[in-house]
Amino acid sequence: MITRLDTYIFRQLGGALLAVTIGLAALIWLTQSLRFIELVLDRGLSLWVFLELTSLLLPSFFAVILPITTFVVVLFTYVRLGSDRELVVMRAAGLSQWQLSRPALAVSGLAVLVGYFLTLYLVPISHASFREWQFEIRNQMAGLLLQEGVFSTVGEDLTVYARTRELDGTLRGILVHDARERGAPVTILAEAGRITNGPEGPRVTLVNGQRQQLERNPAGGMRLNILSFSENSLDLARANRAEQSRFRNAQERGLTDLLHPEPEVSIRDRRRFRAEAHQRMSNPLTGFSLALLGLAVALTGQFQRFGGGLKLFMGSALMVALLAVGLIANSAAARSNALIPLVWIHAILPGLASAWVLSGMPGWRRSSRIPPRAAARA
DSSP states (O other): OOOHHHHHHHHHHHHHHHHHHHHHHHHHHHHHHHHHHHHHHTSOOOHHHHHHHHHTTHHHHHHHHHHHHHHHHHHHHHHHHHHTTHHHHHHHTTOOHHHHHHHHHHHHHHHHHHHHHIIIIIHHHHHHHHHHHHHIIIIITGGGGOOTTSOEEOSSSEEEEEEEEOTTSEEEEEEEEEOOSTTOOEEEEEEEEEEEEETTEEEEEEEEEEEEEEEEOTTSSEEEEEEEEEEEEEEOSOOHHHHHTOOOOGGGSOHHHHHSOOTTSOHHHHHHHHHHHHHHHHHHHHHHHHHHHHHHHHHSSOOOTTOHHHHHHHHHHHHHHHHHHHHHHHHHHHHOGGGHHHHHHHHHHHHHHHHHHHTTOTTOOOOOOOOHHHHHHO
16 A cells, blocks of 8 residues: 555655756766767767767666666665654654665666666667767768878778868878778878768769789789879778678677577677676666665664764665676676676675565574673663
């Protein structure tokens, strides 16, 4: 049965969780999006593309911080209720530890459901879209990445340098090193050039230059071929087949793809995929365990008039320690799948231990010795 006290505490927890999660995610988004601002200010990328690209990072931010903010909100809210004597009044009205915990458990349960929606569905989709945007910017929008006086890498095997870039887009003093053809790298020097967009991506038209290519002699050894030209065209974008064969990492794959990858996937990547799948299934449960940890810290122990600061410190220290252990467990599971149970132990065990503490630690042996003064009086 839902009481007024449950609704009262639930509204405080829900409002605080929503505000803290959105605020922290916005702060992380702001710090992470700074690396993309250069594309807008210096290289002509539109503001709409910038917002769409950076917004695709938000689901992964929410999935990571939601268990942490759930713990923070539960701990701070119940410590404040204790400092304001509200918990004392509620206990005097006959509420048990678990009755006091019901609003926090309801909020953490909703956080777990949202966490599963994010990790199992939304995060893989958003990360795959983000990688596609990255590929398009690096290859189909390669002209935006060229900056004067800087050796700009387009893809993994094409480097372009331009001494100056004029307002109309004309490049002066161009050097291009093209290693896309294995065993026969090409270096091109040109006085000027201009980037144009074609059906297969951007191309640079070079004027008054020289093309140098190393080739193997039939008799052995290397031979340098030099060709002077008045005009030459070079494709800056990779072929469309490169996009189709682009390897999808673990973050952009669904749960089924992680557990049953393609046969050509290496053994090392299979281990990473399996570990990533178990991390996705267990990570939302961490929010429930951390909420129970916050309840165990805030609701147990003797009442102290000014003891809120100590409980906040103890709870924060325990949370940081658990997060560090989780990082170690995830890294170990990715290296060896035999250690995957550690991921589940980290997600579930703190919650079970906290529930045991909230229940009064049944089965724990307590000292039954009578103090000497009490024994003398007896």
